[in-house]
Every structure is written in structure tokens, then in C-alpha cells.
Amino acid sequence: MKILSPVMDEVIARNPNEPEFHQAVREVLETLEPVAEKNPQWVEHGIFDRIVEPERQIMFRVSWVDDQGKVRVNRGFRVQFNSAIGPYKGGLRLHPSVNLGIIKFLGFEQTFKNSLTGLPMGGGKGGSDFNPKGKSEGEIMRFCQSFMLELQRHIGENTDVPAGDIGVGAREIGYMYGMYRKVRNDFTGVLTGKGLTWGGSLARTQATGYGLCYFMDEAMTHIVGKSFSGSTVVISGSGNVAIYATEKAQQLGAKVVALSDSNGYIYDADGIKLDTVKRIKEVERGRIKEYVKDHPNAIYTEGCAGIWNIKCDIALPCATQNELNGDAAKALLANGCWAVGEGANMPSTPEAVEAFLQAGIVFAPAKAANAGGVATSGLEMCQNSERRSWTFEEVDGMLKNIMVNIYKNASAAAEEYGEKNNLVAGANIAGFLKVATAMDAQGIV
Numbered sequence: 001m002k003i004l005s006p007v008m009d010e011v012i013a014r015n016p017n018e019p020e021f022h023q024a025v026r027e028v029l030e031t032l033e034p035v036a037e038k039n040p041q042w043v044e045h046g047i048f049d050r051i052v053e054p055e056r057q058i059m060f061r062v063s064w065v066d067d068q069g070k071v072r073v074n075r076g077f078r079v080q081f082n083s084a085i086g087p088y089k090g091g092l093r094l095h096p097s098v099n100l101g102i103i104k105f106l107g108f109e110q111t112f113k114n115s116l117t118g119l120p121m122g123g124g125k126g127g128s129d130f131n132p133k134g135k136s137e138g139e140i141m142r143f144c145q146s147f148m149l150e151l152q153r154h155i156g157e158n159t160d161v162p163a164g165d166i167g168v169g170a171r172e173i174g175y176m177y178g179m180y181r182k183v184r185n186d187f188t189g190v191l192t193g194k195g196l197t198w199g200g201s202l203a204r205t206q207a208t209g210y211g212l213c214y215f216m217d218e219a220m221t222h223i224v225g226k227s228f229s230g231s232t233v234v235i236s237g238s239g240n241v242a243i244y245a246t247e248k249a250q251q252l253g254a255k256v257v258a259l260s261d262s263n264g265y266i267y268d269a270d271g272i273k274l275d276t277v278k279r280i281k282e283v284e285r286g287r288i289k290e291y292v293k294d295h296p297n298a299i300y301t302e303g304c305a306g307i308w309n310i311k312c313d314i315a316l317p318c319a320t321q322n323e324l325n326g327d328a329a330k331a332l333l334a335n336g337c338w339a340v341g342e343g344a345n346m347p348s349t350p351e352a353v354e355a356f357l358q359a360g361i362v363f364a365p366a367k368a369a370n371a372g373g374v375a376t377s378g379l380e381m382c383q384n385s386e387r388r389s390w391t392f393e394e395v396d397g398m399l400k401n402i403m404v405n406i407y408k409n410a411s412a413a414a415e416e417y418g419e420k421n422n423l424v425a426g427a428n429i430a431g432f433l434k435v436a437t438a439m440d441a442q443g444i445v
């Protein structure tokens with residue numbers, strides 16, 4: 001990095017103790033160096049200095065009472081990162097590891113991802129360090145209500161539209177939406193991922209996982225002339241993204257042999273039986289190790305990192321940030337893996353990304369590959385504005401088109417900047433150009 005290294009230095013100085021945020025910014029700035037060279041006016045107008053600084057960062061107390069009558073206090077966050085091309089849009093994460101730096105890395109990446117979808121959405125992210133594990137229905141509801149009591153004053157259908165992420169699915173969106181509607185007396189599309197009877201979109205549940213597979217299918221066909229058909233796939237995680245990536249990969253003819261959670265992973269050489277996984281995870285809210293009770297031929301291993309030692313053609317990390325490190329990347333490559341698609345946000349460490357790019361395999365970065373979720377959230381917003389609902393086939397068809405277009409745009413940008421097939425550079429550049437153009441046109445604000 002040359003022109004942009006003062007921007008990076010400033011980010012580190014101004015945001016101490018936020019390694020994930022530094023990591024996300026560094027990756028983007030490194031790939032934008034040639035863009036800065038070509039567009040000195042953007043350097044002069046402070047576009048790079050401004051795009052790394054959130055427009056607004058909100059932190060608030062969330063108090064609630066647990067089932068024992070004890071008062072509990074969590075910290076809530078909403079980082080409204082960039083609204084140059086549309087209202088802030090991005091998920092809410094409930095996980096004990098949540099802190100300001102994590103939410104900032106996610107909000108920063110969301111800005112570029114949302115730009116890539118081609119829909120008018122700015123970037124934002126939020127959440128809390130609340131741990132949903134082991135909480136009762138009542139506790140989850142009371143937490144979500146308390147969280148929304150504060151969040152409601154900062155969001156709106158034309159201002160900021162949150163959605164789900166880790167630990168936030170249809171149930172939590174329901175409890176939050178109920179409180180928003182009651183407090184504001186306003187039935188409006190202020191959240192996405194809603195239930196189908198109250199403004200939700202068909203195919204939003206499936207969208208991130210399906211979109212990841214549509215993107216990979218397009219990338220793999222163009223770059224190496226191969227597809228899911230007949231391929232062996234390893235997928236980490238067993239939440240929303242992992243489950244629907246498994247479903248689509250299987251529909252496209254792949255054999256998915258492994259899934260995981262934060263405790264360990266299952267390996268089923270005969271192919272994962274998704275009905276069992278859906279029952280355990282979506283209905284019973286159980287752990288992935290329970291799978292082997294139904295399928296004794298499958299093997300459960302404690303510890304989630306070992307999943308990358310399983311031989312596969314395609315790896316889809318769909319759990320969390322930095323879950324796939326340099327050693328894991330080497331193990332995958334040594335076993336002949338020829339494609340990696342990021343369903344999670346920033347799942348590969350910088351060492352892993354470097355190893356994949358060096359090896360020249362198909363590597364699909366999160367901003368592009370997992371944009372199907374937020375893209376379909378954008379389609380949910382369209383339906384809410386129109387006060388009508390599209391069919392599953394209509395939404396799924398639009399999702400597929402969007403993913404194919406993201407691939408085309410990222411691939412074209414990579415080629416234009418002399419980085420053919422480097423989709424990390426391509427996605428960052430293509431996502432950035434639209435936001436930068438909008439910011440510059442709107443003056444210094």
C-alpha cells in the first residue's frame with residue numbers, strides 16, 4: 001500500500017483494539033490502491049478517509065429480567081456506516097463475542113456488499129453481546145423487546161432497516177417487530193426477514209445459502225469449467241446459511257459430507273441428510289452432534305477447526321469470522337480442494353486468503369458470495385413498499401440474476417485492474433466505485 005497507507009495508519013490509531021475492523025479495512029484498501037492511483041480526485045476529496053469512518057455509531061444499555069427474576073444488562077450496538085446509495089441496511093448479531101470492533105467490521109463490509117447487489121442500500125450492522133444459548137423463550141422475547149425499545153428511535157423504513165445475522169432468525173425478528181409496531185404505531189417494512197403473514201418475503205430464509213451456491217456455480221463454470229455436480233463439499237456451521245447452502249448444493253448434484261457448530265463437526269461419508277439437520281437445528285434448537293444418533297454411520301469430532309482436514313472439492317465456510325486460518329487453507333489445498341466460497345462474513349484469515357489466491361483456485365469472497373441474503377432483503381423492501389408479495393419462483397429467479405450479475409461485475413472489475421479471476425480485488429473495486437461516485441457527487445458531508 002502506498003497512497004492509501006496514511007488512511008490505514010489513521011484507522012489503526014483512531015480505532016485501537018479493533019483487530020477485525022483493521023483486518024477488513026486493510027483488505028479493502030490494499031485492493032483499492034490502483035483505484036486511488038487512477039482517481040486522484042477521490043484522494044483529494046477525502047473519499048477514502050471518509051469511507052472508513054462510520055457515519056454514526058450507537059451504543060446503548062439493554063436491561064432485561066431473567067427467569068429467576070435477576071436483572072441482566074447487555075450492550076446494544078447499531079453502526080450506521082454509509083448511506084450514500086440508500087438507507088443503512090444490514091443484520092443484527094446476538095453473540096457473546098459481539099463488540100464495537102466486530103460490528104464495525106461487519107458494517108464496513110456491508111457497505112460494499114450492498115453496493116454489489118445493484119439495489120439502493122447503504123451499509124449498517126448491529127447487535128448485542130447477549131448470548132441466546134440456553135435462554136428460555138420468555139428470556140429471548142424480553143431481551144428482543146428491550147433491545148428494540150431503544151433501537152426503534154434510530155431506525156425507519158427510509159433510514160435504517162435491520163435484519164438477522166448470527167443468533168437472529170425469524171423468531172427474534174418477530175419479537176423485535178412486535179415491539180417496534182407497538183411503540184411507533186406504524187406497520188412498515190422497518191425490518192427484513194419477517195414472517196410470511198406480516199410482510200416477509202418468500203425465499204428470504206433460503207437466500208444467503210442459495211445465493212452462495214448460485215454465485216459459486218457461475219464462478220466455477222467460468223473459471224475452471226466445473227460445477228457442483230459430482231463434487232464433494234464441506235460446509236462449516238449449521239445455522240441459516242449453512243443449512244440452505246447444503247440444500248442448494250445437494251439440488252445441484254453435490255455430495256455435502258460435513259457440517260459443524262462451535263463445539264465440533266459431523267462427517268457423513270454417505271452425504272448429509274438435511275431433514276435430520278433441519279429438525280435438530282430449526283425445530284429442536286439442538287447441537288450438531290445429535291445427528292449421529294439418527295445416523296450411526298456418521299462420525300462426530302469435538303472441535304470445529306478440524307473440519308478443514310476433510311478431503312473435498314469445494315469448501316464453504318458458513319459459520320463466523322476467521323474460522324479458516326492459514327494452516328486450514330494449506331490442508332484444504334493439499335487435499336485437492338479447488339474452490340472456496342465464503343458464506344460467512346470474513347471467515348478466511350488474511351493468510352488463508354493469500355494461500356487460496358496464490359494457488360489460483362476459485363476463491364469467492366464474502367462480500368460477493370454471501371450478498372444473496374441482503375439482496376433478498378432488498379427485494380422484501382420492494383414488496384413492502386408496493387404492498388404486495390411475489391411468488392417463491394419470482395424472488396428466487398431475481399436472486400439468481402443478482403448473483404450472476406455480481407459475479408460478472410466483480411470479474412470484469414478484476415480484469416480491468418489487471419487482476420483476472422481475483423474476485424477479492426474485483427468485488428472490492430466494483431463495490432467501492434458505486435459508493436465513491438455517489439459520495440463524491442453529494443459533496444463533503
Ligand code: NDP
Pocket residue numbers: 095097164165166167168208237238239240241242260261262263304318319320321323343344345370371373374
Ligand atoms: P446462525 O446463527 O443461524 O448460525 C451460525 C452458525 O455458525 C452456527 O452453527 C454456530 O454454531 C456457528 N458459529 C457461530 N459463531 C461461531 C464461533 N465463534 N465459532 C464457531 N462456530 C460459530 O447464523 P447465520 O447462519 O445466519 O450466519 C452465519 C454466517 O453467515 C455469519 O458470519 C453471518 O454474518 C453470515 N451471513 C449471514 C446472512 C444471513 O442472511 N443470515 C447473510 C450474509 C452473511 P453455534 O450454534 O455453536 O454457535
Ligand code: 2IT
Pocket residue numbers: 089090091092110113161162163164165192345370371373374375377
Ligand atoms: O451479513 C449480511 O449480509 C446479513 N446478515 C444480511 C443482512 C440483511 O439486511 O439482510
